[in-house]
Amino acid sequence: MRICFLGTSERVSYLQNHAKNGVHLDNMADFVGTAARPLSVESRCEELELAVWVIEQSIEAEKRGFDAIVTGCFSDPGVEAAREHVCIPVIGPGETALLTARMISHHFSILTPLPETIPLAREQVYRLGMHPFVASIRSLGASVAKIRDRDLETIDRLITLGRDCVDREGAEALVFGCASMSLLADEIAPKIGVPVVNSVLLSLRAAELLVRSGLTHSKKTFPVPIKSRACTATASNNDSVE
Template sequence: MSDPIVVINPNSTEAVTKSMSDALDGLRVPGGPEIECLTNPDGPPGVESQADADLAAVQVREIVARRANSASAFVIACYSDPGIHAAREATDKPVFGIAESGMLRAMSIREKFGVIAILDRSIPRHMRYIRALGFESRLAGERALGLGVVELSDEDRAYARLVETGRDLRDKDGAQAVVLGCAGMARYRQALEEELSIPVIDPTQAAVSNALTNTLIKSS
């Protein structure tokens, strides 16, 4: 049996970890590696600013370094991919970021994608990363819910805002697929996809799928 795929929630909100873990149940296959989701207990309640991302980056790197010999791969489950480059220096195991993986998944199935962010102030941070990855030409737009990470647990309010924001990305910006810009949105993916009638990508599922494929290929 291979070591687990370790999925790190860089914030300290256990509800986010549970939501993303539940969304990964379909990837927990018989004979496959364990998918272990853990919370960063010292992190901010949500990664909602550059300062939050910078703090979480150091903590993520430390978690990866501690688990370097007891994981087959790592997934950083925050849409800023905080600490991804430092984490890759800390281990010889693959490290996947959910933003990078989610956008790559979107671009593999549609020409233009949109991103749903949590807050307006998240968008400049995401845009810096999108430009650094070279994905800007494929981005239709990014729009914010106006809800913080903790507020995503208010299901009626969060889902209504997701539908409204997703429709704006589709109808006003021309997005042909939507990437959820926070791991805490995972529980809404399927219903939102049915509502919008375009692909809606949970980036944590995309990143863990990449990690799972890598692990299974290595063990075959």
């Protein structure tokens, strides 16, 4: 099995060092870094910029023989559009994390990096129909770059915020609304006392599960774009003439 992970080198290093319990990295031949693309998504503009790249890389990954694609941004830019262009599973960490949180709890809180990213998380919650189950969406007040530094002050703030969601807002689980934050999940969960969803590892496991189960997204839900169909048909006709 070959899974293409579209993420930063930091997340690649994390996966190589920590992947376990069913994710077999020796089966993942390539990790595709986000060079020349936004290394973090903190606005809708960056979402759109990354989405185009995700679509392009997904098409290329399928051509290269990968069995599944996992994207590396919690807001899942380009995931649904990429599903229209390929037949192999395309997994987004945000969708995977939210659906998992609903499965293991009745109410959960989402922690995002910045106040500006709260609307992005809220839009995703409503798009997936998860709003009845969200206790709160809170901001850490730190940029993605700051979170990646893993300084003790940021980690302490994250623990305090998580405890506040549990004690005051009734959260029974936590979802970190940023893939870089998810890399801290295993470290922070024991200090908060509720499950903390690690969206990055869960996404890889979800991709592996779908491939092993012979499942992928429905083309009734994600049909090939009409213009792409026309281009494919034209190319096939030209090949026949030759």
